[in-house]
Amino acid sequence: MAESLTDEFEDGVFLVPLASVGDHRLVAPSIVKALGLDGEGESSPSGRVKEYLRGKETLLVLDNFEHVLDGATLASELLSACPKLKVLATSRSLLHLYGEQEHPVPPLSLPESDAGHSIEELSGCESVRLFVERARDVKFGFALTDGNASDIAEICRRLDRLPLAIELAAARVRMLSPGGVLRRLDDRMKLLAGGARDLPERHQSLRGAIAWSHDLLGKHEKFIFRRLAVFSGGCTPEAARKVCGFEAGTDMYGELRSLEDKSLIHHEETPDGEPRFTMLETIREYASEKLEESAEADESEKSSANGEAEEARLRHAEHFLAFAEAGNVELRGPRQAGWMAALERDHDNVRAALSWSLEEPGRAAIALRISGAMGWFWDIGGHMEEGWRWLRESLEKASDAPDGARAAALNGAGYISMNLGHLDRADSLLEEALDIGRRLGGKSIAATSLMWLGMVALYRGDAPRAEERFAQSLEIFRGAGDEWGCAGAATLLGGVVCERGDSDRGRSLLEEALGIYRRIGDDIGAGAGLNNLGLIALFSGDYEGASSYLEESIVICRRLGNKWYPAAGLCGLGHAKLLAGEPGAAEKFYREAISLCREQKQRMILAECLEGMAASSAERGDALRAATLSGAALALSEAMDYSLDEIRSLLSPFLEKSRARLGEAAWGTAVSEGRSMTLDEAAERATDEEGRRRIVG
16 A cells, blocks of 8 residues: 555655564664665764655555554654655554554455345455455466355455454365365364465464464453453443453543553444444454463463453343343333343343353253343244243253242243243243242242233133132232232233123223333333234224234334234234235235244244235135145144134134135145145245235236
8 A cells, every 4th residue: 555655745754664663763764774775874863864864745655554652752742843744554453653543454345144145246345355366376267256255255354354263264275165164164263374474474373363463462451351251242332341350430431441552352333322332253263262271271370260351250140130130120210222232232241141050060050040030031032932042041050049040031932932832841941930920929039920810811712710820820919019910910801801702891901001112112012912902993893093003013022022923913914804805915914924923933823813914805805825824824823722712703704704715624634734834835825915916816
C-alpha cells in the first residue's frame, strides 16, 4: 500500500521495519538506516532524522511498532519538528499519541453464510480469493468448485477471516482437501504451522503470530487474557469482573482497553448501550491453551486447590447461574424484552457453564439450578428441544441436588415436554414436582405443577380435570400473592370455563388475567391472554373479533422473539378465515404456522394445522387431499394422546361434505394413507401449493 503513495509524497516514502528491533532506543537508528543516513553528521540518530526530514514532504512507515511502544514519543517529536512529514505506524497496539488517528484493519470479507451464494459471488470475497490464491501456490490447478466452495467458505469463517490463518490453512491443501482441512480445524494451532521459511518466524505459524502479541503483555494482563478464554461469544463488563476477580476500585476498563489496544480483544456496543467484550475464536483457543498451562503451573501461583482453570470456570458458572436466575424473574415483568435479548446474547455462555458443570457429579447441582432457571426462556425463546436435553441430563446427573432446585427443573422439563407433545412424560415429571412442592410447603412450586398438569389434562380432552387443576392452582397463587401465577392460572381457567359453557365467567377470568399481565408488564403473558380471547371468539362464531385478538397476540409475541404463540395464533387465524368463507387466506396462515411448527417441533399445533388444511382442501373441492391430511392429523394426535375433538367438531362440516362426495371406501383408503405418513411427509403434503393447484385446477 505504501508503494502506491509514492506519487503523493515529493520526497519519498520510506519503510522502517521494526519487527526485529528489540529495544525502543533502536527505533531512531532504524529510521536513520531506512533513510540511508548512516555515518552522516555528528548529532544523535533522532537529531539526524529531524535535520534530514525538516522541510521535506515525506511518509515514514513504521512497521510493527507494538513491541517498541516506549519509542512512540520519537514519532511525536518528528511530527512537531517536520511540518510536512506524515507517519504511518502499523501496530497491534495504539501508540496513544496526541492527534493519533486509528484505522482498524477489519477481517477479510465473507458472507455470513455461504447458503444461496454462487461460486462467482464467493470468489469475489477477499477471504475466499486469498485461500484459493495461496492454495494454487502449493497445488497446481487448484480451483474453487461446486464441490469445495462451501468447505472453503466455512474454513475462512472458522478462522475469523484472518489473512495469516487463511494462508496457513491454504498451504495444507498440498496434502489435504479443503474438507480435510475443515475437519481438522478443532486443533488449529497444530494444523496451522509450517509457513514459508523466508517469512518472519511469527508468520510461520498461527500460534507464533498470536504469541507475538501475547508476549508483549504484562503479568496481570496475561492473567486477564487467559481468564477471558472461558467466555463463549463474549462477555459483559460485569461478567469479566466476576471471572477475572477485579477488585473494587480497580480500573477494569483500563485493563480491558489495554488488551484491546493490543488487538487481543475488541468490544462492540449492545442495543442497550453497554459494551460487550469479545475475542476472535482463533485467539480464544490460544488463550484457552494458556489457561490450561496455568493450571499446571507452580503450586504457589495457583489460585485454588483445583488450579486457575478450574477456579475461572467455577466463577463463570456461578456468574451465569445468577444471570439465569435473574432472567427467570425478569422475563415475567416489564424488562422482558431486554432480558430476552440478553439471554439470547449469552446463550453460548450458559451452554458452556452447563457443559462444564455436567462434567463432574459434584458440579451437576449447578447445572440443575441453571437449567431450572432457563426453562421459561427455552420455551418462549424457541429452544424447547435443546432445553429438554439440558434439563434431562441435569436431572439425571444431579440426583442429590436440593429438592427445591429439583422441583423447579422438573416443572420446566414437564412444561417443555408438554409443549413438545410428550404428554405422558410431562405428566410424570409434573407429578413428581407436585409431590416435592407439597412436601416442602413450596406454594409456588405446587401451584405451577398444578397449572401445567391442568394443561396436560386439557390437551388430553379431559376438561373437568383441567378445570379442577386450574382452580386449585389459582387459589394457591392468590394465597401466595403471586400475581404472575394468578394471571397464568386465570388465563387457563377462563379458557376451559368458556369451553364448558360458562362464557361470562370465563371471559371475566381472561380479562382479569390480561389486566394483571399488562399491569406487571408481561407482554408475552398478555399475548397468551389475547390468544385465548381470540379462540373464545372463534368458537362463539365471532370470526372478525377472533382475528383481531389473534393478530394483536402475534404482533406482541413476535416482537419479543416468542414463536409458540405466533404459531398458535396463525393456526387460529387460519380457522377464522376458513369459517368466514376464505379458504385461500386460511391456507396462507396454515402454511406459515406449519413452517413455525416444524422449526420448533410443535407437534400439537401442527396436528391442528393439518386438520385445518384438510378442511380447507375439502372446501376447495379436493376430497382426496382432505381425507389424507385428516388421517395424518389424527395419527399425529393419537401418537401424543392429544385430543383434536374440539377443533374437529368446529371443522367437521367441511370434511363431512367431502366424505359423502368421495364415498366411505375411498375416504377410508385416503385416511389410511395419511395415517401412514411421516410427520415431514404430512407437512410437505399440506404445504405443497403447486400440487394442490394441479389437482384442483
